[in-house]
Amino acid sequence: MERREVDLKLNEDCVRAVLLDVEEKYKFGDFLNFKDFEEGNSSMFSEEEIEYTIIRLEEAGFIIATIQWINGAPWHISVGSLTWQGHEFLDNVRDTKIWRETKEVASKAGSVSLSMLATIASSVITKSLGLN
Structure with missing residues (x-):
């Protein structure tokens, strides 16, 4: 697996886009995979920006996600629903x-x-x- 360099600055526009995509595409009891973010609100951002944003949003408690790591890099990301905190933030910036x-x-x-x-x-x- 190739190691990529990612700008470690959180892009607030990408945060909003990812949250909008989760809200629009999530079906109760299911998980979104990375392909679900390649279209829609998040499509204007790079794969690395979206991955980094998802990782930070999960860490901050805005989304429920499963992130599998290999050699310090995300290997597989599955995104579930928004949390209460994620809904509150998105409701304010929608x-x-x-x-x-x-x-x-x-x-x-x-x-x-x-x-x-x-x-x-x-x-x-x-x-x-x-x-x-």
Whole structure:
């Protein structure tokens, strides 16, 4: 198996795309395989970006996934459903307009965590509803 170099920076657009794909394609009791991410929202990202994102999302508790490793590299990835935390994050960033505005606000800080993105998105939603 060939070792690939992967940029170890989490791409928030890829995070959103993977979560959208899991929500749209997951069937209860089944698992998605990597081919399920080659079409749809995630198709604009490289295989390495998608793999890295899935690994991080599983680690953070946003998705249920099984990752098999060989020699320190992911060999097989199966993705189940979103977790409660994954649903909460996706619910805040699903709308394209809200997502764009969230990223615009976040860009002022340079780099922010997913939890901060969720907080910003929640603030953007609150503002758009006139609740602030």
